Amino acid sequence: MLMRTDPFREFDRLAQQVFSSSRPAGMQMDAYREGDEFVVHFDLPGVDPESIDLDVERHVLNVRAERRSPAPEGVEMIAAERSTGSYARQLFLGDTLDTERIDASYEAGVLTLRIPVAERAKPRKIHISGGGGDRRQIDG
Secondary structure: OOOOOOHHHHHHHHHHHHHOOOOOEOOOEEEEEEOOEEEEEEEOOOOOHHHOEEEEEOOEEEEEEEEOOOOOOOOOOOOOOOOOEEEEEEEEOOOOEOHHHOEEEEEOOEEEEEEEEOHHHOOOEEEEEOOOOOEEEEEO
């Protein structure tokens, strides 16, 4: 059975509510490059996928989400330790990334973004033609 009150835990919870700012909480993330794309994972456990909002403006990626309490309105809470509220994060993307083709998926509480490297930023071969009709290839 759950203990109804723990005065120290209640004090900690109240202090956190009173002294915390009203700005959205940050979300933890991992990011790495895999071949010709960057992969970013955001931890968003318990978040309804419908509440996730992604937008890109001038190479700034904004991620916003909200986690609501699963308890129905008007119930007496016995324990409320899981955080609820808004989450937000901004990523500054370089101009070498293709922001038009970002792929997003959400599974098991993790939002995954795959951001491809822009074609213009990939290494390419440059052909050089000579006066005698011979051609050389130089890596660009």
